[in-house]
Amino acid sequence: RKEVEQDPGPFNVPEGATVAFNCTYSNSASQSFFWYRQDCRKEPKLLMSVYSSGNEDGRFTAQLNRASQYISLLIRDSKLSDSATYLCVVTGTYKYIFGTGTRLKVLA
Amino acid sequence: EAQVTQNPRYLITVTGKKLTVTCSQNMNHEYMSWYRQDPGLGLRQIYYSMNVEVTDKGDVPEGYKVSRKEKRNFPLILESPSPNQTSLYFCASSPETSGGAETQYFGPGTRLLVL
Numbered sequence: 001r002k003e004v005e006q007d008p009g010p011f012n013v014p015e016g017a018t019v020a021f022n023c024t025y026s027n028s029a030s031q032s033f034f035w036y037r038q039d040c041r042k043e044p045k046l047l048m049s050v051y052s053s054g055n056e057d058g059r060f061t062a063q064l065n066r067a068s069q070y071i072s073l074l075i076r077d078s079k080l081s082d083s084a085t086y087l088c089v090v091t092g093t094y095k096y097i098f099g100t101g102t103r104l105k106v107l108a
Numbered sequence: 109e110a111q112v113t114q115n116p117r118y119l120i121t122v123t124g125k126k127l128t129v130t131c132s133q134n135m136n137h138e139y140m141s142w143y144r145q146d147p148g149l150g151l152r153q154i155y156y157s158m159n160v161e162v163t164d165k166g167d168v169p170e171g172y173k174v175s176r177k178e179k180r181n182f183p184l185i186l187e188s189p190s191p192n193q194t195s196l197y198f199c200a201s202s203p204e205t206s207g208g209a210e211t212q213y214f215g216p217g218t219r220l221l222v223l
Contacts, residue, residue, distance in 0.1 A: 042216070100149065
């Protein structure tokens with residue numbers, strides 16, 4: 001079983017739609033959680049950190065469920081510019097474990 | 109401008125010819141790391157460094173070496189490259205060594221093809 005698992009997609013959604021991604025992790029001792037965005041084999045860029053209390057940044061909401069060992073990302077009012085691959089990242093002591101990413105395509 | 113730089117950005121080489129990919133950051137970050145990204149496998153950590161002269165293996169260290177003689181530089185060395193090391197490589201840095209709790213800043217990537 002992979003340490004961090006994501007549905008690879010693609011998720012094809014129309015502009016304005018709401019879309020949600022989940023990411024599961026296997027190590028209950030994992031310390032920190034992030035969502036990164038990656039455009040077409042460019043460098044990953046931090047989208048947001050994920051906290052137990054949940055956090056929101058504009059149209060993006062991230063949540064952490066430690067009991068069930070998953071994190072989620074919700075994107076509301078999707079824009080064409082949201083088309084990208086979304087990477088889930090889980091950290092342990094000094095190590096970062098990346099999921100393989102979920103590809104999102106927002107269609108006009 | 110705060111950034112992580114990598115060189116070269118693109119490299120084609122032949123099996124067995126030693127090469128070095130440089131990585132430099134100007135943010136005074138303590139933690140630096142190398143990843144490779146392959147289709148279907150995502151980013152996998154090769155080596156990381158918590159500070160000068162302190163390095164450790166990630167998940168896929170075989171065939172690679174690193175050094176951290178200065179805080180800003182973290183070169184990746186392939187002593188004898190093989191075709192299975194053809195990949196997209198990213199260097200990253202983060203502010204503190206706090207057990208992985210910090211976000212990372214990535215370089216632009218190096219595309220390596222080993223023939």
